[in-house]
Amino acid sequence: MTDTAHDTPVADAARVDRLRSGLKRRYARETRFRLYGLLAIGIAVGFLLLLLGRIIDQGHTAFYTNTVTVPVYMDPARVNAAYPQGTNFEQLVAEQQLRRMNIVDDEQGTKASAMRRLFSSELKFVAAERVQRQPSLIGQTVTIAAPVSDDADLYFKGKIKRDTPSDQRRLSDEQLTWLDDMKTAGQVSAHFNAGLFQRGDSTEPELAGVLGAVIGSAMMLLVTALIAIPLGVGAALYLEEFAPKNRITDIIEVNINNLAAVPSIIYGLLGLALFINWMHLPRASPLVGGLVLALMALPTIIIATRSSLKAVPPSIREAALAMGASKTQTVFQHTLPLAMPGVMTGAIISMAHALGETAPLLLIGMVSFVPGLPHSLVEPAGALPSLVYIWENASERAFHERTAAAILVLLAFMIVMNAAAILLRRRFERRW
Template identity: 80%
Template sequence: MTEPTPGITEAAGVDRLRAGLKRRHARESRFRTYGLLAIAISIGFLLLLLGRIIEQGHTAFYAHTVTVPVYLDPARIDRAYPAGTNFEKLVAEQVLVRFGVEDDAAETQATAMRRLFSSELKYRIAERLQRQPGLIGETLPIAAPMSDEADLYFRGQITRATPSIQRRLSDQQLDWLDRMNAEGAVSAHFNMALFTNGDSTEPELAGVAGAVVGSALMLLVTALIAIPLGVGAAVYLEEFSPRNRLTDLIEVNINNLAAVPSIVYGLLGLSLFINWMHLPRSSPLVGGLVLALMALPTIIIATRSSLKAVPPSIREAALAMGASRTQTVFQHTLPLAMPGVMTGSIISMAHALGETAPLLLIGMVSFVPGIPTGIDQPTGALPSLIYIWENASERAFHERTAAAILVLLAFMIVMNAAAIVLRRRFERRW
């Protein structure tokens, strides 16, 4: 029988045990506190980032128009070609007359008044007269879209206290805007042009439609190439390939490729697809090919992990029933691994959607005003459009940058939510 240690009583041993437990519990409590604090800080930074983006970009989702009565003077309108009429000057002169400006001064101030209206005004009136030429000679209420600077004034982002060097509107122009607002002629409405227009050099006319279509076409090309190749490669490496040095080398390189910076894939796409294969620059085809190369390692790794998660008993049971190895893989193993495969594929597509560096190197940073209709036409993408707008000199483009970021985040949230739903819907626990 072990003799008790001299000088240590039973009560002292219990006290030491309790003190040790107390220290362990205190360390555990501190660790939990540090973990909760780290989570709280992360959530705080995330909310701060989202709050700043929403604060800066929410104003881009509405625009202002001013409704003014305009006499469509037959002497100044070409009935055969209404679009050739200077409707901006026509509206500006009539507004000045309503404000009591003398005829001799109206000619000199018409230019300043015209700058308060968007160039979209002339196209709206011309389209209306082309549909209804009988309106020429009548006085109609025209909802004139405001220019970017006038719109910023009504949103409160430009005030009279703003130094004149930081705004393009003079004090007289601000007086005109205040008078229009006081008369109740100014109204705000949802900015549908943000979602229906392509890019433009005028901020009030710029929209994300071209970039959204370009990103969708790129993701289509990426999915059609990366998913079949990635899943096929993963199935072969996991289920059919022999275990030797060559396959080990391939697996190591696939894992390394997943960590390669995206700009390297952009350089590869520039030299391979554009300089060597002479594919159309700035097209969704080239962008999709580059993003497919970047997404392949992620899809392969995710698919292999899903295949490994299938219990070996499934394979053994299928083989015992007389199924071939190919039948076992494609009729039993792969269907059971499909939730993980779909999740990895969707997440890789969402990651590719937000990439910017490869797109800049293949020329998708160029100004493209239209909306593409094919994968071989020059276009932009949401990440590159955000880059272009953020570097624009006009103040109004900055709020549209934040709005485009919100649109991009919405797409990524939807894709990640779809991955979570699919995984929970089809996932099986073994």
């Protein structure tokens, strides 16, 4: 008894020391874990900012363009009044511009040809339209404003520099001097590039726009939403609320989960075989693109809808059934309305995911050049992801800045759709 009494304070002190050291180690581990989490978030945010910064740095210049304003004498001997589109306005403008700059051309017209390459081909269409609208302009001097060529535009934006070796740029030193002289004379002005949002694709970078791709993507998303959302929500309702729990439904559930993880290119192959080769639907049309994306979005919508239905407390169903409601009335008048915020969130997120898919669209032919704007679901059309792919693989350097601009437009669409999903969830979310 005496020994135990004497040993107890020492044992208690040792036990307290062990507890304190254990608490210190636990707190240290928790601190390290929080630091690791913050470090992981910081690295992820850093890479995201690096990516966005690189895209913005490369693409912000595409949102403004340079226009040259030149006086043009509509020479009656050279301007065809009956068919102004057949007049070589580019050569006419180049020759007159050389004369204003007191530059003498050679017999081969080398300098005039070099001057022509500083103006966009849009100049001849602008001049021809003016003459066709007002034939009385023939014999007068008219001021024409048109975009500069893609290389001249890059030079004014600082992406082509004079100190670059001449064999590594498409503009000669003489052409750069002419551009500087026109800039000094006030003939060149920079302004917002509205054509980027008003035109379709073009072989001329300075004339290329994203409107055709935006319309094509909108048409595809319309087809996708009209097919995938009703079918996905209906399938989820049946599996969660009505289907008996047996081996068949278990197999269906497993396959739905597996389909959500299938690479998107597989859906492209399926769409190519099913919709184009077998059903003979128009290739590269928004209809086929929407059908392929609907197949891809279905598993995501089904899974999200089932999760939302499971989140509704069973007491809601039991109360409705106790009040005499049928199973169908309980599902459609009580369970589904309460699960609708999650259903809408899943649908919007799946649509945003479908908007950014590229591989399925390439396989169904949406990689081809489509210059105009689509007017129906069965016409060939482009899409924003495929437009990014096409422009990035173009040889002209000016397309690369427009690639980054198209990516920014695509990101803006996806941010808006994801923000809408978050707002809908917060607006209608209920806590149980």
